[in-house]
Amino acid sequence: MSSETAFATGQRARGLGPFLRSQMRNIAPFLTLIFLSAFFALASPSFATLDNLGNILTQVSVTGIIAVGLTFVILCAEIDLSIAGIANVTGIAVAFFTAQESYVNIANLPLPGAVAILLAIALCAALGLVNALGLTVIGIPSFIMTLAMMQIAAGISAMLVRGQIAYKVPDVITTLGSGSVGGIPWIVIVAAIMLLGGHLVLTYTRFGRYVYMVGGNREAAEYAGLNVKLILGAVMVISAVCSGIGGMLGVAHFGSAQQNEFDTYLLDSIAAVVVGGTSLFGGRGGIGNTIVGLFVLGVLNNGLDHVNIDSFLKILIRGLILLAALIINVYAQRLREKAAE
Amino acid sequence: MTEVRPPILELQGITKSFGGVEALRGVDFALSPGEIHGLVGENGAGKSTLMKIIAGVHTEFSGRFLVDGQETHFRSARDAHAAGIAMVHQELSVAPDLTVAENVFLGNQPTNALGLVQWRRMAREAGEQLARFGIDVDPMSRLGDLPIGLQQLIEIARVLFSGARIVILDEPTSALSPPEVERLFATLRRLREEGTAIVFISHFIEDILRVSDTVTVFRNGRKVAETASTATSKGALIEAMIGRGGEALEHSYTDDLMLPRPSDSSVVLRVDQLSLARSLKDISFEARAGEVLGIYGFMGCGQQELSRILFGKLKPDSGTLAVDGTPKTFASTAAARRAGVALVPESRRAMLFHQEPVYKNISISILDRISALLLKPAQERDIARRQVEQLQIRPPVVGLDLGMLSGGNQQKVALAKWLTYPPKLLVLCEPTRGMDVGAKNDVINIVRDLRTKGLAIIVLSTEPETVLSLADRILVLKRGALVREFRNEPVSKDRLLEAA
Ligand SMILES: Nc1ncnc2c1ncn2[C@@H]1O[C@H](COP(=O)(O)OP(=O)(O)OP(=O)(O)O)[C@@H](O)[C@H]1O
Ligand SMILES: [Mg+2]
Numbered sequence: 001m002s003s004e005t006a007f008a009t010g011q012r013a014r015g016l017g018p019f020l021r022s023q024m025r026n027i028a029p030f031l032t033l034i035f036l037s038a039f040f041a042l043a044s045p046s047f048a049t050l051d052n053l054g055n056i057l058t059q060v061s062v063t064g065i066i067a068v069g070l071t072f073v074i075l076c077a078e079i080d081l082s083i084a085g086i087a088n089v090t091g092i093a094v095a096f097f098t099a100q101e102s103y104v105n106i107a108n109l110p111l112p113g114a115v116a117i118l119l120a121i122a123l124c125a126a127l128g129l130v131n132a133l134g135l136t137v138i139g140i141p142s143f144i145m146t147l148a149m150m151q152i153a154a155g156i157s158a159m160l161v162r163g164q165i166a167y168k169v170p171d172v173i174t175t176l177g178s179g180s181v182g183g184i185p186w187i188v189i190v191a192a193i194m195l196l197g198g199h200l201v202l203t204y205t206r207f208g209r210y211v212y213m214v215g216g217n218r219e220a221a222e223y224a225g226l227n228v229k230l231i232l233g234a235v236m237v238i239s240a241v242c243s244g245i246g247g248m249l250g251v252a253h254f255g256s257a258q259q260n261e262f263d264t265y266l267l268d269s270i271a272a273v274v275v276g277g278t279s280l281f282g283g284r285g286g287i288g289n290t291i292v293g294l295f296v297l298g299v300l301n302n303g304l305d306h307v308n309i310d311s312f313l314k315i316l317i318r319g320l321i322l323l324a325a326l327i328i329n330v331y332a333q334r335l336r337e338k339a340a341e
Numbered sequence: 342m343t344e345v346r347p348p349i350l351e352l353q354g355i356t357k358s359f360g361g362v363e364a365l366r367g368v369d370f371a372l373s374p375g376e377i378h379g380l381v382g383e384n385g386a387g388k389s390t391l392m393k394i395i396a397g398v399h400t401e402f403s404g405r406f407l408v409d410g411q412e413t414h415f416r417s418a419r420d421a422h423a424a425g426i427a428m429v430h431q432e433l434s435v436a437p438d439l440t441v442a443e444n445v446f447l448g449n450q451p452t453n454a455l456g457l458v459q460w461r462r463m464a465r466e467a468g469e470q471l472a473r474f475g476i477d478v479d480p481m482s483r484l485g486d487l488p489i490g491l492q493q494l495i496e497i498a499r500v501l502f503s504g505a506r507i508v509i510l511d512e513p514t515s516a517l518s519p520p521e522v523e524r525l526f527a528t529l530r531r532l533r534e535e536g537t538a539i540v541f542i543s544h545f546i547e548d549i550l551r552v553s554d555t556v557t558v559f560r561n562g563r564k565v566a567e568t569a570s571t572a573t574s575k576g577a578l579i580e581a582m583i584g585r586g587g588e589a590l591e592h593s594y595t596d597d598l599m600l601p602r603p604s605d606s607s608v609v610l611r612v613d614q615l616s617l618a619r620s621l622k623d624i625s626f627e628a629r630a631g632e633v634l635g636i637y638g639f640m641g642c643g644q645q646e647l648s649r650i651l652f653g654k655l656k657p658d659s660g661t662l663a664v665d666g667t668p669k670t671f672a673s674t675a676a677a678r679r680a681g682v683a684l685v686p687e688s689r690r691a692m693l694f695h696q697e698p699v700y701k702n703i704s705i706s707i708l709d710r711i712s713a714l715l716l717k718p719a720q721e722r723d724i725a726r727r728q729v730e731q732l733q734i735r736p737p738v739v740g741l742d743l744g745m746l747s748g749g750n751q752q753k754v755a756l757a758k759w760l761t762y763p764p765k766l767l768v769l770c771e772p773t774r775g776m777d778v779g780a781k782n783d784v785i786n787i788v789r790d791l792r793t794k795g796l797a798i799i800v801l802s803t804e805p806e807t808v809l810s811l812a813d814r815i816l817v818l819k820r821g822a823l824v825r826e827f828r829n830e831p832v833s834k835d836r837l838l839e840a841a
Contacts, residue, residue, distance in 0.1 A: 204715050204716055205714055205715055205716065206708050206709065206712050206713075206714060206715070206716060208716075209701070209705075209708060209716055210708075212697075213694060213697070213701070213705055216694045216696055216697055217693070217694050217695070219691045219692075220691060220692050220693055220694050221705075222654065222673075222674050223652075223654070223674065223684060223686055223691060223692040224674075224692070224705040224706045224758065225652075225674045225675050225677065225678030225679075225683070225706050226674070226675060226705070227673055227674075227675035228673075228674075228675075229673065230675070283694075283696065284696070
């Protein structure tokens with residue numbers, strides 16, 4: 001025991017350099033966030049206000065909800081490209097099962113709100129299950145499988161709305177998506193709860209540990225007698241359900257349900273997870289990282305609107321910042337391996 | 342070593358610590374051209390650490406480092422390579438997804454004027470080089486598909502023929518069969534004649550004595566002895582390594598050993614006419630409670646595949662398994678684990694989480710016993726601490742990342758994860774590979790202890806000593822078929838080799 005404490009202090013005495021290097025993946029996104037916030041605060045007086053903070057939070061909420069599930073997937077060293085598609089089709093489905101105004105020309109199927117919500121959730125879970133089966137039973141790489149699912153989801157969306165726009169969703173969804181309580185938008189609260197839930201599951205449950213271990217070394221997980229396919233399948237379903245919830249609330253938030261409404265959320269969600277520092281190689285990172293990533297993205301998108309630059313240049317700047325984050329992500333992996341050597 | 346030549350490499354007062362732990366303390370080390378230098382020491386003594394310093398892997402250390410009499414400081418493995426130093430690491434460091442030929446030429450593929458890789462030439466030359474070394478393999482096959490021993494041979498071949506003037510071999514023979522070891526030694530002697538300096542690390546002390554000119558002994562990060570190998574003996578070396586008399590620790594197994602009468606306790610595992618493509622043919626045997634069944638054979642004889650089938654990692658083409666009389670077809674390793682089967686595979690890289698702490702590595706297979714939903718880290722650590730103590734894993738810190746342990750200690754962790762809740766059937770592949778004499782002895786004792794607790798244990802090994810030291814009954818596997826069973830009769834290393 002005494003040698004253990006001696007060793008522990010020794011570890012602490014090991015010096016700041018290696019420690020910082022091994023923590024690079026957590027530190028770099030945080031520094032990026034501070035830097036961006038400071039920059040925009042100086043560049044624009046309207047940026048660093050409480051009102052604007054509320055704006056940022058609201059703006060990243062839908063991405064945040066989707067990114068919870070995606071974090072699980074990326075921690076397992078897989079990817080889900082169907083998140084935006086599934087969000088879209090789930091949002092459309094919940095509207096499809098809700099009575100619309102007479103001028104909306106959709107052959108829809110009005111049902112009670114609770115049933116509509118349940119059906120929509122069942123739909124996204126089922127699509128996630130298809131992803132899961134394709135990945136684990138048939139053995140299609142997740143990149144390809146979810147690419148196909150993206151198309152399938154878009155197809156179902158198209159069949160349901162046929163180029164039209166629906167506006168009404170069940171009341172609960174309307175409230176959660178666009179209402180607020182005590183000045184705080186419900187959608188921010190939902191996103192916060194889901195992020196917190198994801199964090200608790202990953203950190204404190206057995207399943208969460210399995211996710212990290214499968215991502216850390218899939219072969220070793222198998223040799224430890226874990227049911228790796230079950231775990232991979234579960235994260236695909238979790239991802240699809242989170243996307244579905246994001247999609248339903250998003251539809252309420254935007255006030256309409258239509259084709260291709262969520263297209264930008266695919267990149268944004270992946271960017272949030274990766275910019276936050278969760279390793280693309282699996283096993284490292286978590287919801288904490290995703291939250292930082294969401295803020296980096298939110299501050300960037302929102303801040304660029306507060307400063308006076310060419311709106312086309314903004315797109316390029318976003319791209320460059322993403323590239324920088326990816327480089328850091330890959331480097332952090334190498335540095336960590338070096339620090340451990 | 343007939344004439345004394347000036348050293349090409351000289352290290353003085355090397356000290357290296359990882360965090361608070363000193364892995365090396367004031368070590369002097371010198372290498373002359375045309376010398377084979379043997380290195381021995383317990384697990385965690387610092388052998389690999391010193392060699393990684395020489396090979397430019399560890400770049401932060403104190404002490405003087407001279408190459409050809411010139412003070413040098415490598416900043417990377419590439420620098421060391423440029424200075425003519427090549428190393429075979431204890432952990433296999435091949436690229437499993439590349440072809441055999443690419444691995445042989447890793448980093449210096451032959452290219453044409455346009456800078457394109459000359460595939461045909463590369464394949465031909467790789468094939469020739471490997472053939473010189475007695476390896477017969479298609480140079481264009483994917484390396485990861487080959488058995489681990491063959492991968493090791495290919496890596497050795499790559500380093501030996503890379504033209505380096507200093508070659509470091511960190512436990513290169515652990516996965517090799519006796520004839521392959523012989524070929525390796527012949528090659529080493531030839532390189533010595535050509536003036537190459539060679540460092541050879543091994544826990545097989547006879548091998549060290551046989552092939553090396555000088556032997557250096559490490560203990561606890563210090564160099565405790567350096568002698569000409571003709572002037573020492575196995576007993577003296579072991580004593581220097583562990584600091585006490587060690588003859589009792591290691592048998593030579595050249596004499597006949599009497600196997601006990603086969604037990605008639607209940608059959609835990611019955612294997613019936615198992616076949617797998619070209620690897621296994623019609624294998625039938627049984628393993629009984631309270632018995633250690635040894636399965637011996639040369640590398641590539643099908644042991645690996647057999648062990649994977651028993652643990653549900655591979656599916657056989659035909660044949661049946663029954664555990665406790667119930668027929669089983671394992672759909673996954675999880676199913677095998679639930680049925681009470683446990684496997685420790687031979688490759689550390691495949692079975693451990695290097696970036697996770699020791700305790701998570703130990704608890705991973707039993708988490709479902711510790712916690713239903715929420716993790717109980719305190720309990721996990723307790724369990725891990727008990728195992729660390731029982732197996733004397735060093736350093737005894739369960740929160741340390743696994744990658745920071747020495748090779749032999751990692752091996753112990755791999756075993757530790759099955760010991761808290763012992764399974765019905767424990768399948769061990771090369772359980773003592775990379776372990777020092779003391780640790781081997783610990784493993785032998787643990788296996789005997791598990792046997793008396795009524796486990797059925799299967800030990801698969803390409804080392805006759807491992808099988809002989811553990812097994813009550815021995816099967817010999819040859820090219821995928823069981824060719825001989827030793828039971829209730831005398832057996833020796835020679836008899837085993839003959840049967841294989
Ligand atoms: N990357 C690392 N970080 C922290 N400690 C390390 C690291 N590498 C090695 N050590 C420690 O240094 C000591 C020496 O390890 P080393 O690998 O040199 O042993 P070894 O003599 O090669 O043992 P083995 O026979 O088991 O391979 C051990 O206590 C080990 O835990
Ligand atoms: Mg070593």
